Amino acid sequence: MANAAQGYKGSEDYIASKPLMEIVNVSVALAKPLVIKGEPGTGKTLLAHSISRALNKKLYIWNVKSSTKAKDGLYVYDTVQRLNDARFKDKDITDIRHYIKMGKLGQAFKSDVQVVLLIDEIDKADVEFPNDLLNELDEMTFHVPELDEEVVAKHRPIVIITSNSEKELPDAFLRRCIFHYIEFPDxxxxxxxxxxxxxxxxxxxxxxxxxxxxxxxxxxxxxxxxxxxxxxxxxxxxxxxxxxxxxxxxxxxxxxxxxxxxxxxxxxxxxxxxxxxxxxxxxx
Amino acid sequence: MFTNFYYILRNKGVPVSVTEWVAFIEALYEGHFQSSLNNLYYVGRAFLVKSEAYYDQFDLAFQEYFGGIKTEDVDLTKVLDWLDNPLNKLPRLSREEIAEMQEKMEEFRKQHDMEELMRQFRERLKEQTERHDGGAKWIGTGGKSPFGAYGTHPGGIRVGGESWSQSAAKVAEERRFKNYRNDIILDVRQTKLALKKLRELKREGAQEELDIDETIDKTAKEGGEIELVFNRSRENTVRIILLMDTGGSMLPYTELCERLFSAASQMEHFKEFKYYFFHNCIYQDIYEDIGNYKSMPTEKFLSNFDKRYKLVFVGDARMAYSELFDVNGCIDYFSTNDKPSIEWLIKMKEHFPHSVWLNPTHRNFWGHYTVDTISKIFPMFELTIDGLKDAIKALTSRPKRMAQN
Missing domain, CATH: 1.10.8 (Helicase, Ruva Protein; domain 3)
Structure with a gap:
């Protein structure tokens, strides 16, 4: 159990309800992703900011858009850039590493200290999007075929996922997460x-x-x-x-x-x- | 532990999987619930329920299983003081011990009624002047007295513990999430959510997506001269036609249908969305407006829209026998029809392989003869979120052949 003294208790500029605090603490302790739903304006996104401030951990934000693919969060292999560079021969193109850029998830995995990763508005993306992240979030590792390398999280990041319920999230995905619905404040x-x-x-x-x-x-x-x-x-x-x-x-x-x-x-x-x-x- | 709770949850219709239950039990044994009912309620819910649509069922199940464990709303600052920082917290209990506790609790409940207990509690509150940790009589922490917190007395009155804004049992009792249930309410947002599932992705429209594989292939063939290849992006190609009943018997459901309509018309991801109206049943004309003034021959409707369109009827399918089966059965005095309505319906079904009928009335009232007949032609679903989801499934799956009578 996360020591109560160190646990999340809301921050100066964010009022969290007691149940929410407890749930955040449990999800941090068990290293399970936390899915937050709720009416617009109930502070879903701000929660991640608040956790990052309260626990003094760096925050990585992955803003999901309708065109976002799961792979974008892991890494991007910039083929077109490499192709272009190959044409002008002024850059070293032999090292593929120059063209592999880590996405937010990849950065969070590679970080030397534990970080907070916010996957914002996951429901904006395609219906299949969350399913494509199942293994990555479960095992906190992914494979880069171009390098034939495994990226393994050094410290399991605290993952906060927000959803505006524009689309429903797949069951298989939800099973691996902790879920909380933020009620409209009284x-x-x-x-x-x-x-x-x-x-x-x-x-x-x-x-x-x-x-x-x-x-x-x-x-x-x-x-x-x-x-x-x-x-x-x-x-x-x-x-x-x-x-x-x-x-x-x-x-x-x-x-x-x-x-x-x-x-x-x-x-x-x-x-x-x-x-x-x-x-x-x-x-x- | 709590295995019965699992079955109560399942019985109430909360789709708890074994994985989730195991995670919950693990968290329980690791002490993440701090032996508090409030923690159990909120954090347990976070583990077991993954949609606010099931919060209400969870509340019901929670009440059924943990009901009777209540906290009283009295001014207890003094008492809370005594209970602050207990010397001995609740010891970790084994399965057998907890089973034993549950038994004791049942017994305790049989022997004492709550009223009596409250009276005793108030009396003891008057007599007691200092804090107690352990012991079996006074209000305190640990201990076996039925009053206080962190104790091991089964049942009894728990005082405070944490400053939760509301106790779990009370929240569960209030059933605040009743309106989020899937089988009751159909609000615009939820309807849109359900309708999002209705999609068929096909490559159509302008070529604007870069096809990397093709580009590399082509570029290699051109000897390094970059040749960009574009592809059509995938788009939703769903075309929907809504046919709504404006008959008098539909009046009570106007608002419900309105919500469905406004959700469907707000959907931006349909390729096409059309809507028409009919009065009680389909005859040679359908209408373009809700007042049934502007008519359109049904034949023209059929020739305008081909089988790529998905047809959704909204109506109670309840009418007089003659309206469905007879020539000139139409309810409007001035209309005549030389083909009985049932023939039109069958024609529509043959024309639109993807078609469903949404019925705003409850399934229990579908015994009516015409409802039964129509549901044999078109797959019929209730106009609820769950019904809508099933209807969408039916619309997107391969068309089934008409049920043989």
Whole structure:
């Protein structure tokens, strides 16, 4: 068991729930990849940054895109460059090593100290992508056929994988991981999160803004529910605009920072007008 | 240990594999759960459940197996003080010991009811003035008293331990993840997720992907003069047609169908997405708008779209017998039809080998005669996430021949 004193306990700028901390610690102790899912804006990516800071380990980020192949993370053999160099004969092309570049996973394996590896938004890539990484993440080794060499992780990196559930991850892949779904923070937790971002914020304004924010989230049938980052932006707009707490309870200023979809805005306005007793007015 | 829990999980429909269970048990023996129910709940869940869709089933199973172990919500700062930094932590127990504990716990539960225990607890709270470690009476750590933390008394009242925002049993009881279940809700995001599976990759379109092998081959043949060879990139070639029932009996499912529709229309990875409407059943005309004003001859529909298209019906398939089998059976007063609807359906099935029927009503209500008949022509699935997944499987697999009656 990772010594509780050394274990992950969140960092100054990141509030982790107790269950999440425990799960991170277990996954670090057992060297199992941790798959994090959750609504957008619940701090999935930031978790890896926070772990890297809290445990004082270097962070490697592998941003996955729709075109990313599993092999890109291991290494890339730049054939075209070599072909090109061969043509001009001004460089030494006999050593294939010059043209083999390690990807993020490869770099993390080759590192002399334990590092944190973030595989961000794994669901963006092709459905087969996670399956192609099964063995690499399980054994923490891969083979480079061009060199006929085995790259073995010197220290098993702490692997954090985030998914926005655009695609489902294959079962075989998930079986080898630890999974956690970050719930949307409750109001109390949200207060702590906001305080991290704006330590000097007026308590009354914050309370009122958070209350309104959750109220908007409750509106039925929103296409895109506002997330933490929208709240943070909104509070920033409120403080910059010098809006007082009383005003927030009477109307919703800067609605555009919370609801980004026209249909949602319409729906919300219609709803708040429908419930006349709330007396909401849109500001712009 | 806890093997029954495994079976309860499986019974509730959580797909826990043996690998995952073994990993969980290993972690348990290595002490990663710190003998705390909260740890067991959260960290155990991280090991055993790999999708938030099953969190609810996990909650149910957890409640069934660990239910009755509860923490009370009383102001216990004083008590927590006594329980702080226990002198003797819970000893590591062997299998037999734990089995014994479980037995004792059952016994204990039979003998004491919770009310009585709480009363005793409050009384003892009044009497007790200092901390206790070990022992069998006072509220303290270790020890065998039914009150306190880190102790070995089976059952009883556990006080605090860690400052979790909510206790596991309570979270499990609340069933906060009910809405994530696969077999209940079909929201736009989840639907899109399911629809993503619907794809056929083929090389089509512009040649813009560098084909390295070919390039090297060609370059070698040209004697080192670089010759780049491009290939068509692989694209999704799925073409979908949605045919939706706008009949009155579909009214309760409007929102559900709306979600499916908006998910499908938001999908950017379909090659083509078309939608049409029909009223109760298919006759010589289908409609391009939801109000059934703009009609389109079904024959034209069939000649416009070839068998590469995948056809998805959405409807309850429930109608009067005559609407399906009779000439002039159409429910609209002003419409006549010289071909019974069933013939049109069979024609469609023959035309579109990849076709399914999504039914928003529950499977239990499919006993109706017309539903039964239609489900023999088109593979029929419930309009839930699970049903949708099966339907997509059916759409992407090789077409099956019509079920013989």
């Amino acid at each position: 109001e109390e937790m949200m207060e702590r999160i906001v305080k991290v971002h704006y330590p000097d914020i007026e308590a009354k304004l914050m309370k009122e803004a958070i209350k309104r924010f959750y109220w908007i989230r409750e509106v039925d049938g929103l296409r895109k529910k506002p997330s933490t980052s929208e709240l943070i932006d909104w509070i920033k707009a409120l403080t910059l605009g010098g809006i007082s707490a009383d005003k927030i309870s009477a109307e919703i200023p800067f609605l555009g920072t919370i609801l980004k979809n026209e249909l949602d805005t319409d729906r919300f306005v219609k709803m708040s007008q429908g419930h006349g007793s709330f007396g909401f007015k849109r500001r712009f």
